Amino acid sequence: MARIGDAAIEVLAEEGMRGLTHRAVDRAAELPPGSTSYYARTRAALLELAVTRMVELDETAVLPAAPHGPDEAAAYVARFVHALVSSGPRMIARYEFALEATRRPEVREIYQRAALEFRRRCAEVLAAVGSPDPGRHTRMVIAWCEGLIFDTVAGAGSGEPPSFDELLADTRELLRGMLG
Incomplete structure (x- = not known):
């Protein structure tokens, strides 16, 4: 399979x-x-x-245990984003699904199911590292990740993808701003 x-x-x-x-x-x-x-x-x-295969591949980029503290959480998110921007055709296929999901309810259901699981995990990580509002912060982190990934894979930033170290610094800054 x-x-x-x-x-x-x-x-x-x-x-x-x-x-x-x-x-x-x-x-x-x-x-x-x-x-x-x-x-x-x-x-x-x-x-x-x-979609199931994409989720399986994405899960290999996620740490087996939840991080402890904002710096570990930043590394967790940066590692995940770096894996996705380095995944080649998988992200292009994901964008094909996203666009198709806007037109076809049966695709939307499949796509939504995978996205909700990722959001749930993100909220758990943020709650574990002290977010006072994990739901709102999850929305912010995911929007930041999706924007960065799109810019890197298909947007103006596609000529110069960020390194893991750059992503780590960016993610630390983002989480420090949220978590204080």
Whole structure:
């Protein structure tokens, strides 16, 4: 399944949502025709498989335990953002999902489910390091992360992605401003 999920992400990044077909994924995964259909019978199932794989890959960038203190939290967030901006086609595929989710409720549900889990984890981390308002601070941290990631992957900043050290310094400054 991971091979099919990885291939679906690759197809999304290279060909966009319209190019994501079972046959295209079979070709990208170098599998016999019909293999993807065996595991994901419908287009919705294929989209869910791809999102699930993206979440699995994202989770490898997250520390196994919650950080203790603002500096560890800054490193936690910086490591996650650095992994995402370094992930190549995965972020382009994620933007394809985000745009498609604005037009198709079934994609929105899949996309939203993954996003809510990330927000929940972010709120837990912020609460653990002393945020007086984890819900509001989560919204701020995620907006900052998403803006930075978009600028790095698809925006004007894409020619010069930030290093981990730059991201760490930026994240520390952001969290210090929030947490005092």
